[in-house]
Amino acid sequence: MSSAEDRAPSASIGQREDLEAVPLGPANRWGLVPAWIVRSGAHGVSLLQAELLGKGDAFYAPQHSNGLCAEALRGLERDARRSEFGLWRANAPQVVFSTNAPKTFEGMSGHYVIARGRVVSLGKTRTTRYLNFGNYWKTDFTATLKVSDEEAFNATLAQTGWDVEALKGRVVELRGTLQEKDGPHIALHLPEQLVVLEPVPLN
Structure with a gap:
């Protein structure tokens, strides 16, 4: 998704017991580390990127996903677009x-x-x-x-x-x-x- 290249786990994430950054590779030339953000809660473990895509708060970028994972993330974006959630709502800025x-x-x-x-x-x-x-x-x-x-x-x-x-x-x-x-x-x-x-x- 578009926010896949996030900074290395920040203090704000580190202080939140329900969020954990799982690095996907080395830092790029700007010092940004691609990572999955995993949320742990009463209902189990979920992927923050997937939550954002499903709500239309981000869009899918394939650089750090492949196979079934990529299909699932693209599908979440597709569903959000069809439902006109978040970025895809009629009056949203151009995407x-x-x-x-x-x-x-x-x-x-x-x-x-x-x-x-x-x-x-x-x-x-x-x-x-x-x-x-x-x-x-x-x-x-x-x-x-x-x-x-x-x-x-x-x-x-x-x-x-x-x-x-x-x-x-x-x-x-x-x-x-x-x-x-x-x-x-x-x-x-x-x-x-x-x-x-x-x-x-x-x-």
Whole structure:
């Protein structure tokens, strides 16, 4: 989820007997440690991240979850969206950005965002695969993934009948840290950052 990279267990958490931080890896260059926050109570043990997702107080980021855990967390976000809880309520500040309106991403560089739109064209170099969401790469939204990761993306996309090569003209939803790189840009490192929002066409 979007708050997966939290600071190392703070004093406030340490002083709360019902909360425990379980580190998921080493600190990053900012000194932030990814962690699960576990709550212990009269009704057993629960995951604070899951509670926040279910209430619509956070959104799912796949960097520190996989397999059944990832599916469960994404499902909690999906249910909160359908129920219009928290971040997803009708009058909430914008959470899902349109790739058709690059200027709406202004000021969001460095923030984790969700973007939705139609892939206009695909590009490829020796090392990088490009998903272009406009005709002018200097200002339009772009997503990239490493060519070396394309097989993994195709394996995940195949579960819903897609592959990277078939994404031209398709409506997709992306999530990741926004960068300003000749227009708004998201680098895709994990297949779970990319979801096709259309059914596979019938032959």
